[in-house]
Amino acid sequence: MKVIIRNPKRREIEVEGKRQVRDLLRELNLNPESVLVIRNGALLTRDEMAEAGDTIEILSAISGG
């Protein structure tokens, strides 16, 4: 799957296979309390499965201002 991380700088990575969202975040060392996970414009909960062909966007919710 393609994973686009905006934290806040944009970077793209490829992840092999399918994963639960919580596992994907753990592998990427991202705190689920600090991000939103989006697929096709819809928010995903941590128990959802991100499939191999998906494009997943991970958006940082934390700002420093």
Add this chain to the structure above:
Amino acid sequence: MRCIKCGEKAIMELPRHNSAFCKPDYLEYFETQVARVIRRHRMFDRNDRILVGVSGGKDSLSLWHVLARMGYKAAGLHIHLGIGEYSSLSYEKALCFSRQRGLELFTVDLAKEHGMNVTELSRTLRRAPCSGCGLSKRYILNREAYERGFDTVATGHNLDDETAVLLGNILHWQIRHLARQSPVLPSTGGRLVKRVKPLFMLTERETAAYALLHGIDYIVEECPNALKAKSLLYKDALARIEAESPGAKQRFLTHFLQDAQPRLQVGADDHVLRDCVACGQPTTAELCAFCRMWRQASERAEKRKRYRETASAREMKTAGEQS
């Protein structure tokens, strides 16, 4: 995961409330939380004119959006800070939001008003940009609200902002700041306008989700000056604690406000407010912190200009003598 209210598929889980919601129920949860905080803390009522500090980020735009949806008379104020592309994009987001919804937006350009933007101010004073920026925003919001006849200033500070400030103040034992940290700072008369934080019980993640679900186009990029800000470090530390112990941030703040702060307030803030001799805004000193900062900045800028002119004249004289 299922919505705890209707049993439909959930789109947002909130471990701190041991809950999950579908889209309509999440939006209702968010707005109910805001309404409850406004009511419980007597922030304002339907007759009040509210000035929202609008940066163009998710928190301020979500706040403006929710207040407008609830029928409050809320206008926005955007302060153009002059932080390169980031400030231009922030202004575009705020302007676009206000035009799409027919809401009134006022703008103040710091460089046009004072001859220096936040970056130049920081360089001139040789101090962290965030301190001058924060002071300028607080001052200008209050001044504009007072001069335009608003009853209340509302800002988009959320639970993460408030807990990060609390942690920072505790780490440095800033007793006076701790005594004043509050979701409501009342007007103590004169030119000081009441200040409120209606989102202070909602996390940044919850506000970001609200903005996303309402299609609010906010600036995702981080302020370049904030990348090394201590607030990000504190937020990261608190997010780690929250992940292991859901509800920790909320407990940290609410118990501080309920149990610890009343003890700190006794005799902590015994300063009497008076009018700044230069601008008339409320201050505890003869000259307010904003006027002191800008006076110092213009004096330093003038001194540097004179130094450069003298150096240039000396160089020209030397070059003339050599030829």
